[in-house]
Amino acid sequence: MNRFVRWLSASALALLATIVLLPQPAAAAPIPCGHDCLGISRDAICWEKEWCAVPIEIKGTLPKEGYALPYRTADGTASAPADYTEVREGVLWLKPGGSLQLEVFVEGDSVRERGETFLIEYLDREGRVVATATVVIRDGV
Template structure:
């Protein structure tokens, strides 16, 4: 009986390790689902201080019905709102049928000369869970 319990414990541990350590499928990394008939692929962006910056979404396929709406928000990284960018606590973007669309975030500027910083644009499902993240790199023109 002890051998069986040890074998079951080892098997459960091996299964857990496989689930945790296996790489995520491509659909989980870098694409945001927008319905059963389409996929919105999020892209990273590089922006300069003191300008509006576009974060692009490329839509492949056709959203269900008249289109899809995707929720998003920003999250601090090494760039911190409000000094480095204007935070977006919650917003929505409409996804067109095919083609691409973009959302705009404002990158603030300061007097400090600094290296590249980054913040995130998180795309959310209806329950507020993060589906995908685009990284926005903020560059200081004075540093280049």
């Protein structure tokens, strides 16, 4: 009995150490969107053959005139143009009281496959990536 309790205690301790020591997901990087404004990119799950909404959460106050947020898409395990419609240079206008989401089209095929991913990369004025959102494509077949 004592041997079993020690084994159980050691197993529980090993499990706890594994959980604590596992790398945690990175916090979403803030996107500057004005003097008193930060946007937080959020990931999205989308289905094939549909428009997909990728949300952006705003912290603070957007400028009255709005804010132009440059973005582009990048391949992950999904690739354009077979899996989604590529955007090489896009601009999302963030406006107070407006919709705070980016829409991309997810292509469809007749092949059954596991979930695939691609990225939305948000850029600063110099074209550097400041934040990303991961889009997971679910198979509609």
